[in-house]
Amino acid sequence: MQKTVSLTVNGKPVSATVEGRTLLVQLLREQLGLTGTHVGCDTSQCGACVVHVDGEAVKACTLLAVQADGHSVLTIEGVATGDTLHPMQEAFRNNHALQCGFCTPGMVMSALDLVKNNPNPTERQIREYLEGNLCRCTGYHNIVLAIAEGAAVMRGEAPPNVHGAAAE
Amino acid sequence: MTTIGTPVRRREDYRFLTGGGTYTDDINRPGQLHAFILRSPRAHAQIRGIDTTAAQRAPGVVAVYTGKDMAADGIGGLPCGWQIHSKDGSPMAEPPHPVLAVDRVRYVGDPVAVIVAETLAQARDAAELVNVDYVAQPAAIDPVTALQPGAPQVNSEAPGNLCYDWQLGDLAAVDAAFSKAARIVKLDLTNNRLVPNAMEPRAAIGEFNRATGEYTLYTTSQNPHVIRLLMGAFVLHIPEARLRVVAPDVGGGFGSKIYHYAEEAIVTWVSGKVNRPVKWTAERSESFMSDAHGRDHVTHVELALDAEAKFLALKVSTVANMGAYLSTFAPCIPTYLYGTLLAGTYTTPAIYCETKAVFTHTVPVDAYRGAGRPEATFLLERIVDLAADEIGMDPAELRRRNFIPKEAYPYQTPVALQYDSGDYRATLELALEAADYQGFEARRREAMAHGKLRGLGIATYIEACGIAPSAVVGSLGARAGLFESAAVRVHPTGSVSVLTGSHSHGQGHETTFSQLVADTLGIPIDSVEIVHGDTAKIPYGMGTYGSRSLAVGGTAIVKAMDKVIAKGRKIASHLLEVAEADVEFKDGKFSVAGTDRSKTLGEVALTAYVPHNFPHDELEPGLDETAFYDPKNFTFPSGAHIGQVAVVNFTASDDFGRIINPLIVAGQVHGGLAQGIGQALLEGCVYDKASGQLLTGSYNDYAMPRADDLPAFALSTNTTLCTHNPLGVKGCGEAGAIGAPAAITNALVDALKPLGVRHLDMPATPEKVWRIIQQHRTPPAAE
Numbered sequence: 001m002q003k004t005v006s007l008t009v010n011g012k013p014v015s016a017t018v019e020g021r022t023l024l025v026q027l028l029r030e031q032l033g034l035t036g037t038h039v040g041c042d043t044s045q046c047g048a049c050v051v052h053v054d055g056e057a058v059k060a061c062t063l064l065a066v067q068a069d070g071h072s073v074l075t076i077e078g079v080a081t082g083d084t085l086h087p088m089q090e091a092f093r094n095n096h097a098l099q100c101g102f103c104t105p106g107m108v109m110s111a112l113d114l115v116k117n118n119p120n121p122t123e124r125q126i127r128e129y130l131e132g133n134l135c136r137c138t139g140y141h142n143i144v145l146a147i148a149e150g151a152a153v154m155r156g157e158a159p160p161n162v163h164g165a166a167a168e
Numbered sequence: 169m170t171t172i173g174t175p176v177r178r179r180e181d182y183r184f185l186t187g188g189g190t191y192t193d194d195i196n197r198p199g200q201l202h203a204f205i206l207r208s209p210r211a212h213a214q215i216r217g218i219d220t221t222a223a224q225r226a227p228g229v230v231a232v233y234t235g236k237d238m239a240a241d242g243i244g245g246l247p248c249g250w251q252i253h254s255k256d257g258s259p260m261a262e263p264p265h266p267v268l269a270v271d272r273v274r275y276v277g278d279p280v281a282v283i284v285a286e287t288l289a290q291a292r293d294a295a296e297l298v299n300v301d302y303v304a305q306p307a308a309i310d311p312v313t314a315l316q317p318g319a320p321q322v323n324s325e326a327p328g329n330l331c332y333d334w335q336l337g338d339l340a341a342v343d344a345a346f347s348k349a350a351r352i353v354k355l356d357l358t359n360n361r362l363v364p365n366a367m368e369p370r371a372a373i374g375e376f377n378r379a380t381g382e383y384t385l386y387t388t389s390q391n392p393h394v395i396r397l398l399m400g401a402f403v404l405h406i407p408e409a410r411l412r413v414v415a416p417d418v419g420g421g422f423g424s425k426i427y428h429y430a431e432e433a434i435v436t437w438v439s440g441k442v443n444r445p446v447k448w449t450a451e452r453s454e455s456f457m458s459d460a461h462g463r464d465h466v467t468h469v470e471l472a473l474d475a476e477a478k479f480l481a482l483k484v485s486t487v488a489n490m491g492a493y494l495s496t497f498a499p500c501i502p503t504y505l506y507g508t509l510l511a512g513t514y515t516t517p518a519i520y521c522e523t524k525a526v527f528t529h530t531v532p533v534d535a536y537r538g539a540g541r542p543e544a545t546f547l548l549e550r551i552v553d554l555a556a557d558e559i560g561m562d563p564a565e566l567r568r569r570n571f572i573p574k575e576a577y578p579y580q581t582p583v584a585l586q587y588d589s590g591d592y593r594a595t596l597e598l599a600l601e602a603a604d605y606q607g608f609e610a611r612r613r614e615a616m617a618h619g620k621l622r623g624l625g626i627a628t629y630i631e632a633c634g635i636a637p638s639a640v641v642g643s644l645g646a647r648a649g650l651f652e653s654a655a656v657r658v659h660p661t662g663s664v665s666v667l668t669g670s671h672s673h674g675q676g677h678e679t680t681f682s683q684l685v686a687d688t689l690g691i692p693i694d695s696v697e698i699v700h701g702d703t704a705k706i707p708y709g710m711g712t713y714g715s716r717s718l719a720v721g722g723t724a725i726v727k728a729m730d731k732v733i734a735k736g737r738k739i740a741s742h743l744l745e746v747a748e749a750d751v752e753f754k755d756g757k758f759s760v761a762g763t764d765r766s767k768t769l770g771e772v773a774l775t776a777y778v779p780h781n782f783p784h785d786e787l788e789p790g791l792d793e794t795a796f797y798d799p800k801n802f803t804f805p806s807g808a809h810i811g812q813v814a815v816v817n818f819t820a821s822d823d824f825g826r827i828i829n830p831l832i833v834a835g836q837v838h839g840g841l842a843q844g845i846g847q848a849l850l851e852g853c854v855y856d857k858a859s860g861q862l863l864t865g866s867y868n869d870y871a872m873p874r875a876d877d878l879p880a881f882a883l884s885t886n887t888t889l890c891t892h893n894p895l896g897v898k899g900c901g902e903a904g905a906i907g908a909p910a911a912i913t914n915a916l917v918d919a920l921k922p923l924g925v926r927h928l929d930m931p932a933t934p935e936k937v938w939r940i941i942q943q944h945r946t947p948p949a950a951e
Contacts, residue, residue, distance in 0.1 A: 100417075
């Protein structure tokens with residue numbers, strides 16, 4: 001069974017023909033070419049595929065493409081403004097919160113969702129919120145610092161810059 | 169201007185943070201087909217026949233192939249890159265490792281057939297129609313029972329399932345030391361089997377160009393040249409000149425992406441058969457049953473001490489699980505990366521190690537972060553703690569008493585290695601201070617008052633990084649060299665491309681190597697490009713594993729830059745019309761000593777490529793130099809890790825030699841610690857011992873460390889420089905995974921000691937700890 005779906009992705013209207021079993025993440029990656037959203041597992045636990053649907057964080061492997069029909073999707077490709085990173089992306093860079101980069105898009109999308117609901121999260125709250133996002137490289141230490149810094153900047157505070165400055 | 173030693177933010181991050189990375193599964197080739205690999209659902213079975221007729225007729229299916237089709241094309245088996253010899257001098261048993269199983273399957277996940285279709289869904293649907301006639305056979309799963317008489321046989325080429333029975337060290341000297349020991353401490357332990365679980369599942373795309381006869385393989389690899397050599401020469405018989413291997417952005421490896429896997433050969437071969445590109449991407453459940461696993465040792469260890477608590481001798485006997493077939497580097501892990509590390513940080517004068525490697529009906533086992541060294545460290549640091557407990561000595565004091573003193577370098581251990589540098593005592597004191605060791609008993613009493621048990625565990629470790637030199641490892645059975653290559657290409661306007669044989673899959677080479685080049689050549693970091701991961705671009709190199717990239721790959725870059733500077737000096741002396749000896753290179757300029765006359769690197773480069781005024785009699789045009797570096801020795805990072813359960817606090821003090829980028833080094837340690845703590849507390853790969861089914865086959869069953877399972881880490885470094893590479897660097901990638909399991913387990917045993925607990929095998933899950941507490945619980949004595 002094929003169906004045509006129309007949705008808004010990163011602010012642009014798109015249409016595609018999908019199978020009933022096509023997942024949102026497959027639509028994004030394989031038909032729309034938005035390969036920043038990753039697939040790291042088949043049990044909806046790793047969180048590498050987190051996107052926002054109508055402003056809510058969703059694992060794009062748990063939603064059928066047809067369920068996204070008529071909705072608005074934000075992926076990692078739509079987070080920066082032009083060439084300027086979003087403060088949360090900048091905080092990940094500043095805190096070395098990514099190594100191989102594979103979990104990173106999902107981490108950033110989850111972090112934005114956390115901060116939307118809790119603008120000033122504690123370390124414990126950040127760690128507990130990341131329950132649904134696996135990272136194998138960083139040990140989470142710098143991701144936790146990055147999310148705290150990203151939240152601070154989004155609140156209008158100066159970044160604490162715990163790692164110091166590099167020589168230029 | 170120097171960026172070395174400062175926390176330069178990573179150059180690769182922008183693309184990863186904006187969804188612009190290019191991982192293998194992100195690549196799609198024109199006309200691409202999708203492959204689904206049908207895998208054995210049984211641990212051991214004879215294949216009586218495979219009927220693919222219905223699958224071939226299914227919608228969208230282009231081809232279905234089995235092991236017989238590959239055999240008919242003369243396709244070879246997957247090769248092993250290391251040969252071990254047994255005690256009696258005989259070579260290890262090395263059974264064939266077919267790409268697709270032919271008449272027998274030997275583990276759950278063994279590839280049986282490949283279905284190629286227009287879409288992945290069609291390939292997967294058609295796989296349901298392949299009828300494999302299996303005759304179930306009993307399976308050997310547990311490595312110890314697999315060695316017993318009458319156990320089911322995995323490979324007819326390995327009678328009794330024994331791959332090899334290896335030894336290292338002087339048994340007579342060890343026995344003599346034991347006979348005069350004041351105390352002997354004994355322990356049986358296991359080192360739990362782990363699944364590496366890089367977040368990016370393995371993937372491969374094969375592409376054949378009929379016009380040129382050239383094959384291209386895009387693959388999730390840590391070492392594309394090694395894959396090209398192994399697959400081209402041994403499996404598919406394609407000469408290097410017609411085979412390009414590309415490892416683009418790779419989402420974590422931890423060892424699991426070193427090896428040449430069946431799927432790489434399958435998609436490459438099939439792309440030629442069907443004359444279209446073919447993509448395969450692992451589902452996570454496939455990763456669990458097809459990525460090489462790690463660890464899986466069963467060990468008996470004995471330590472002999474004299475009356476002053478000095479270690480006299482160590483005796484270790486290990487059974488190491490190889491799985492069903494030999495993965496690429498499997499045989500060297502429980503031997504030369506294990507037995508050779510058993511001196512640890514101590515002066516133990518006599519050491520003997522024997523390892524029986526055994527085949528079982530499980531996924532092949534190979535190197536996983538640390539590879540042999542975590543196993544060695546775990547047993548050593550457990551037995552040292554146990555000894556401290558039995559003789560009633562502070563475990564820190566027992567370690568101090570036996571450390572190799574810092575004056576003793578170079579230090580020859582009784583197990584082949586010669587350490588070049590270190591200061592274990594200073595590193596331990598740093599960790600003890602950071603962990604407030606003095607204040608621990610008060611914290612323990614405080615916890616007790618609240619009805620809680622608290623423990624502190626110390627582990628020191630020595631790591632051998634950058635396995636080398638080639639001549640030595642060759643004599644030990646390596647079938648490859650272990651050098652690294654680099655080409656430093658100065659472009660006409662002075663920007664620089666570095667083509668490195670090292671591969672980055674999270675380590676940040678594009679930043680660290682750029683710092684090295686920018687500082688040495690005196691140019692901005694933005695003028696440096698680091699190229700890796702494509703055999704069509706980079707010189708033959710060995711890739712990244714064993715914490716070797718900076719010590720070996722970085723040194724190759726330094727040596728290539730030395731050649732660039734030497735030639736640049738000759739060109740500058742011609743331009744400046746002075747003797748070469750009068751030209752010095754500093755801050756990106758070739759200057760005449762004592763004058764203000766100089767030429768920039770860019771001016772010299774332009775002259776080299778537009779050689780109108782050039783010493784043609786003396787020099788060739790161009791400024792592009794290649795170097796290969798084969799290290800004189802391993803490097804030996806060391807450290808002391810202290811865990812306080814559950815896990816309240818984790819303190820790591822490490823000696824990595826010179827640090828180029830402290831931010832990246834800390835990140836490497838954090839990640840290693842998470843994997844080490846994961847091994848200690850959460851992770852364990854479990855097979856059903858009777859059926860051989862993989863019980864931990866997904867993230868539902870295999871406990872990956874999550875953010876709320878881990879503490880923030882307190883790191884410090886104590887630096888002694890490596891003496892035999894020009895950078896003084898040692899390697900930091902595996903340290904965390906090596907020290908943490910023992911530190912955490914020692915802390916747990918320390919906490920549970922009041923209940924009479926002597927040892928605890930990993931992973932110490934909450935359930936296991938709870939059961940042990942219940943078993944040991946005695947009613948509190950009346951006070």
